[in-house]
Amino acid sequence: MNTGFWSERARHWARLGAWVALLISLAATPVLQAAEAFPNKPITLILPFPPGGATDVQLRALALAAQRELGQPIVIVNRPGVGGTLGPAGMAQSAAPDGYTISLIAATLFRLPHLMKVSYDPVADFSYLICLTGYTNGLLVRQDAPWKTLQDLLADARKQPGAISFGSTGRGSSGHIAMERLARAAGVQ
Template identity: 70%
Template structure:
């Protein structure tokens, strides 16, 4: 039987939507986005299928989508801050301000400096003092080169006058496994809430403006004397040139889904606060952050070439 194409007048969507997560399954964004997709699917009347395609700090899959996917709303992707930062660190095959359609801003990852419960360091000062005594001996992990966790720790190392050994990973699940296995000493990333609850690790500091609601005893880097605040906004994007009506339909369904109880629970588990941005505001924010990242990378002198 020959398939009959959907009539151009049919309302979007008329078939399943693919949502690309640029990290491995089991990471911090995986549970959240699956909950969001399930809730939005009810409103859209079509399933949103999650596809994990890790690589290059979360930039490989969105860049591939921009080059090869039709701007019809049936393929969208999660965007992370690294997408705006990487062009300032190395040659890339995408333009973050022109190759994407910004659909909706969702939240920001909550980053922490995490160690195993049996680590010798009880405070961040303990860890930095040890790093000062043993340059390059302490290894820390984060998701990809140029990621927010990587850049934040390099900023901290510079401010503290120490040298740390960075180990890149494809996703937070891998970082967690290697921390618990003793292959690295420090975890500098998001998604640490669940493992802290298990009692197997402790958080030396968090990188946000304020202490986390569930862990009020954990100080911020600013409280410890380091003027470093890491907010790594995430949102959903599509290829450039999407029909505004399709963007609006996706946006509205996803905005409604942000209040779904399962999604809210997934956010709370990782101490993330919703940071909603509409389509136009999200695009404007991306442009501002792209410019800020250029200045910051120049100041730090970080390059991946």
């Protein structure tokens, strides 16, 4: 007998559907509760520079603050080499894409593919999150060196082509490029 908007048969199916929906939601609750919030384990931070340098010290301080905020340890792994590209290149090749391995990068990461064959694509292999630091290159010599000004150094380099050498963190690094530009602009080797 139809007693209103819903027939008895329609009410039966509506009640059955409601019970099925309730059972499904109850069954899904433990699964949804089991889905853990990120992060639920330590995060590895790859630093492409040696321990103790300015970048290392800055990022260790940042990692400590992040640990307090995230409630998980940040494990720092120093992987210096190849002008700051060894660590990120290794991450691109072997880290799971789960967010638990992150890396600092150097500008060299973008320059090196134009200078030599590399194992990574700086555009396709990484997702960039934030710019953290910046730095300025400087030129220094030992206190007892014969040069007291940049002009002294360049004058001596002109007198002795190829005799004066410099150090940088690697081919294509910011320091390397800066010195090559200085040498070219000054007309020295």
